[in-house]
Amino acid sequence: MSARVGMSSDAEKRAGKKGNRTGVRLKVARYIIKRTLLFIPAILVILFILYTLIYFLPGSRMAMMPISRGGDALDSLFTSISAPDNFFTKFVRYIYNIIAHRDFGRSTPSSAGLMSDIAYRIKNTLLLLLTGVGATIVVGVPLGIYAALRKGRAADRVVSVITVFLSALPPYTVAIVLAIVICVRLSLLPVTHVASDPKAYILPTVTIALGGIASVARMARSSMLEVLEQPYITALRSKGLPERSVILKHALKNAMIPVISALGGLIAQLLCGTFVVENFFMVPGLGSFMLNSLSVRDHFEILGCAVILIIILMCMNLVSDILYGFVNPKIRLRYAEKPARRKRKEAAG
Amino acid sequence: MDKDSMSDILLDVRELDVSFDTHTGKLHAVNKISYAVREGEVMGLVGESGSGKTVSSYSILGLLKPPAVINGGRVLYKGRDILGLSNKEAAAIRGREISMIFQNPMSCFDPVFTIGSQMTETVLANDKTASKAEAAARSIDMLREVSIRNPxxxxxxxxxxxxxxxxxxxxxAMALLCKPKLLIADEPTTALDVTIQAAIIQILKKLQKQHNMAMLYITHNFGIVAEICDRVSVMCGGYIVEQGSTDDIFYSSAHPYTQLLMKMVPRMDTPLSEPLPYIEGLPSDPTALGEGCVFCTRCPYSRDICREKKPPEVSLAPGHTASCWLRADNASAESGRPSV
Incomplete structure (x- = not known):
């Protein structure tokens, strides 16, 4: 561990000595491509673990899957090596079907297959998640910064009370209260999802975002306060910079570093939130679909949904990692110099 | 104070009084101190840790934040009171007229912007007419002036x-980008090792002469004082206890605190086996300053009057003052003069 730290700091110095920022940028692009390519083995490993768990469930439909699809390339390979019908060949068949036929398997011969069922649901879940994350950042960060700049005054106290209150509330409570007040009492918005009505997305998004806003606002506030105490802020003021640029340019960018690094975890949290919210507001999304699959024990659908959720999460994590490198030059250099090491660590964690 | 040369006084700090509101009560960091810096002169502000050197310099540029409270006094820069200016008014003085360098260079740069962007931004903030390219060129020139090889x-x-x-x-380099008339150097070499210290002081000395810039040099190192200061103010517990030219302070120091400080400077010729000297006792608690002299609890010559009343400021020679009862006695009647 210590050797690794030593090496990476050496690497930073080397990169610095070159003083070649375009080179760094190129390497960062390469890092992003490598990270994306690494999705493939990571997904395979996750698939294998989940497949194993589900395969050995009593009465698993995975175990009942035939190894022959009836005349494709894999079938001829299987016949030529006279493959036995076991766990491994079934796993190979499962993966092959996903790649070659975009087929996540069917529990009953009559079902239309997972992809045609959920393409539209993915859109709904992604819409909720992205608007939720967007609202979280757009509202949470300015709220936290505002509270930090008004530290100890009435505005700060109000924000603190509200954020503590909101982060203590689970999304299902918020959903019920919002539905009763806004939909039932005030009849401003529809209670359940109506596909044609974009207003139907408002309450689910608000419910998802509220918890996120609370935690992002608290994080932004504390990190802004910490940055404002740093000697370099005083040094920047002493150079005659206008207060606006000290706060909005320098302090803000530094304060965003911990917020962005926490974004990956926050997105996972919000994704869980969408499950509850989709069910409550009857939004036909991935979460409600998956809960339904669980209740009817449709193992193919469960596994398929899990894989899609994992891909969504991995993409979000990659985006937040890239953003992190964008605000933090130290991380950018590390991306440029040590991709292999970082990836291994992240795949493990 | 120098009544004879009031005209070329650049910075005139008068009865500046700063305290901190803490849980345990008011902490008096700076107690009605007065000093002046003339144009092109290097004034040293010397004292032990916690004697109020840094706080007094921060208040000149309005960089103090709550819980610090400025209770009174004036800071006249070119005759204009700059204490308690708004952020906007203060920004017009910072960098352009008075600029500052800090104790710990490692933590005084914004870590997420390049050195270049921080330098050009300083130029652009203080000189609205400069273009980006000019700002960069000026930054590079300035970096060359502080002996950086590859600016x-x-x-x-x-x-x-x-x-x-x-x-x-x-x-x-960044502090001098906009040719300030006064540079406040707050222990600029404390965080560096000794060989680098010497180089930095040489650079400061050279640039101070070249730009004919006044400097307020805050330090606890008498070696540096001897090296670059024209005049010295000695601070103890938030008071200025002695003021004078560097020669006055080194060759005829009048206040027991100054004398003891000088004795505490390690010498090359003392054997290594001997422990380093130090002033007995602890600095007085700034939340509970007594009626008497701030140094009376540690002063080897303290008498009853030292504990009861604040000593007056006594003028010993033109430009040389000390606040000590020993000297006051000396001024009023030639009795009880200690042989120090």
Whole structure:
């Protein structure tokens, strides 16, 4: 561990000595491509673990899957090596079907297959998640910064009370209260999802975002306060910079570093939130679909949904990692110099 | 004070009084101190840790934040009171008229912007007519003046890629970018090792002469004082206890505190086996300053009157003053003069 730290700091110095920022940028692009390519083995490993768990469930439909699809390339390979019908060949068949036929398997011969069922649901879940994350950042960060700049005054106290209150509330409570007040009492918005009505997305998004806003606002506030105490802020003021640029340019960018690094975890949290919210507001999304699959024990659908959720999460994590490198030059250099090491660590964690 | 040369006084601090509101009560950091810096002069502000040197310098530029409270006094810069200016008014003075370099160069740069962007931004903030290219060119010239060999490349670096000595040079360059009339140097060499210290002081001395700039040099190192200061103010517990030219302070120091401080400077010729000397006792608690002299609890010559009343400021020679009862007695009647 210590050797690794030593090496990476050496690497930073080397990169610095070159003083070649375009080179760094190129390497960062390469890092992003490598990270994306690494999705493939990571997904395979996750698939294998989940497949194993589900395969050995009593009465698993995975175990009942035939190894022959009836005349494709894999079938001829299987016949030529006279493959036995076991766990491994079934796993190979499962993966092959996903790649070659975009087929996540069917529990009953009559079902239309997972992809045609959920393409539209993915859109709904992604819409909720992205608007939720967007609202979280757009509202949470300015709220936290505002509270930090008004530290100890009435505005700060109000924000603190509200954020503590909101982060203590689970999304299902918020959903019920919002539905009763806004939909039932005030009849401003529809209670359940109506596909044609974009207003139907408002309450689910608000419910998802509220918890996120609370935690992002608290994080932004504390990190802004910490940055404002740093000697370099005083040094920047002493150079005659206008207060606006000290706060909005320098302090803000530094304060965003911990917020962005926490974004990956926050997105996972919000994704869980969408499950509850989709069910409550009857939004036909991935979460409600998956809960339904669980209740009817449709193992193919469960596994398929899990894989899609994992891909969504991995993409979000990659985006937040890239953003992190964008605000933090130290991380950018590390991306440029040590991709292999970082990836291994992240795949493990 | 120098009544004879009031005209060329650049900075005139009068009865500046700063305290901190803490849980345990008011902490008096700076107690009605007065000093003046003339144009082109280097004034040293010397004292032990916690004697109020830094706080007094921060208040000149309005950099103090709550819980610090300025209770009174005036800071006249070119005859204009600059204490308690709004952020906007203060920004017009900072960098352009008075600028400052800080104790710990490693933590005084924004880590997420390059050195170059921080330097050009300083130029642009203080000189609205400058273009980006001019600002960059001026930054590079200035970096060359502080003996940086590869300024163009350094501009693209981040602060964490540079050593402390390099950063302190960059900080000096940044402070002098807009040709200030006064530079406040707050222990600029404390965080550096000794060989780098010497180089930094040489650079400061050279640039101070070249630009004919006044300097307020805050330090606890008498070696540096002897090296660059024209005049010295000695601070103890938030009071200025003695003021005078560097020669006055070194050759005829009048206050027991100054004398003891001088004795505490380690000498080359003392054997290594001997422990380093120190002033007995602890600095007086700034939340509970007594009626008497701030140094009376540690002063080897303290008498009853030292504990009861504040000593008056006594003029010993033109420009040389000390606040001590020993000297006051000496001034009023030639009795009880200690042989120190």
């Amino acid at each position: 163009g490349q350094l501009m693209r670096r981040y602060s964490y890629e540079l050593s402390g000595g390099m950063l302190q040079r960059v900080m000096i």
